[in-house]
Amino acid sequence: MTYILAIDQGTTSTRAIVFDAQMKIVTSAQEEFKQHFPASGWVEHDPIDLWTTTLSTCKAAVADAGLTMGDITAIGITNQRETTLVWDRQTGEPVHNAIVWQDRRTADICRILKTEGHEPLITETTGLLLDPYFSSTKVKWILDHNEGLHARARLGQLAFGTVDSWLIWNLTGGKRHVTDATNAARTMLYDIHKGKWSSRICDLLDIPQAMLPEVLDCAADFGTTDAGIFGAEVPILGVAGDQQAATIGNACFEPGMLKSTYGTGCFALLNTGDTPVTSKNRLLTTIGYQLDGKPTYALEGAIFIAGAVVQWLRDGLGIIENASETQALAEQADKAQDLILVPAFTGLGAPYWAPDCRGAVYGLTRGSGPAEFARAALESVGFQTRDLLEAMHGDMGEGADAKLRVDGGMTASDWAMQFLADITGAPVDRPTVLESTALGVAWLAGMRAGVYPDQDGFAATWALDRTFEPKMQEPFREDKYAAWKRAVQATLSV
Ligand SMILES: Nc1ncnc2c1ncn2[C@@H]1O[C@H](COP(=O)(O)OP(=O)(O)O)[C@@H](O)[C@H]1O
């Protein structure tokens, strides 16, 4: 029998999922871990938590399936991207907590680099914008703020990695220091055109190349688990950053195909084929996947708060007990009220890139209550997606497909998906498997192992659950979207 184990190491939890020979989910295990907020705008994870939750969820998922690790054909790893770890190659000890993608502590470093005129070099080379979101300024911060680390890094004693590298290092007993091209593309150190680390950017940030992992394709030999860890040597054959894995899992293999994942944040990726498109509308150019040494590029729009706005209704305002209650509340909301919520809790991402901006609510009346807040929260996710799609259409014209494939926890909300179709004026396709991220990386590993179909065969297995067709009248849609744009402009100007 064939089984593939997918590890999905996310921002708030770690999941392990066992897939069978037909790429169907057999079991899954999930564990949350502690978020550390040492200062305003700072977010850290304990690297040991990332490792131990990986171990325990893998063991639990495999045991629940009535299997042992020896029954697993191959492992695939997908991960929260950009989050930055530095550890000692000798001892395997991290020298600092992981600095998470959401962390804004390097905003000043970015401002200085911008003022000095380095943004064109960075954007042309890496496809990214100069924002604290990406790894390189976080690596710089760790080296600058811990005595002796620059010297140790130069001597090759330290290793830098995104979460995939850290987990592979540990799973292989310290034998492999590797990453894949999609994770490398998020570091702001990788030349996405030449397919190698950029010595100019490394020098600019004083980051020795001796720290950096070897970059492989998404389906490649990433090493074998150390027998002492799981009691079996299992090959790791697939790796991709989580948003790229969702693009693969949603089978967006043709130029013009587009997916949007609604988890904590929302990330839309548009396949642009072998052409790295430079955005005129502040989107990111990134590697969607790399197979057989050939990168496929994508345009990406990143929204930092999507499902997290629903979590805020639950944990911050206490007006719901679980996320699914937003549906009934939104249905009850007063149609005469136009409450608009701009959820810039950690700044605004694409296409605004305003790290210091904070959230706002417009249109409050004495009658505004939980129902209107719930509707405004769900609508904010649709409005932000339309911002991304407008930017993509601005860059690609007709090259951007009209159909959007969605996945992630929030797509369980029919109300939110219907609003998304209404406000974008385009159909939204929800697949039967909402776990596209894990599926994508399981396919990479299984395909490399020779037990799953090739790319076309995999694409043919993609199955539609439901299409949400736009129903809103155009003048009403445009009025609503114009009100959102005014609300964002007002928020940015505070
Ligand atoms: N029925 C629902 N309606 C609205 N939001 C939901 C619903 N179910 C889950 N969510 C939101 O989806 C997010 C979880 O999705 P998930 O894909 O597991 O995210 P992540 O991988 O980022 O942790 C949470 O932020 C939650 O608030």
Ligand SMILES: O=P(O)(O)OC[C@H](O)CO
């Ligand atoms: O862990 P998620 O699902 O919130 O995804 C995080 C992204 O990879 C950040 O770029």
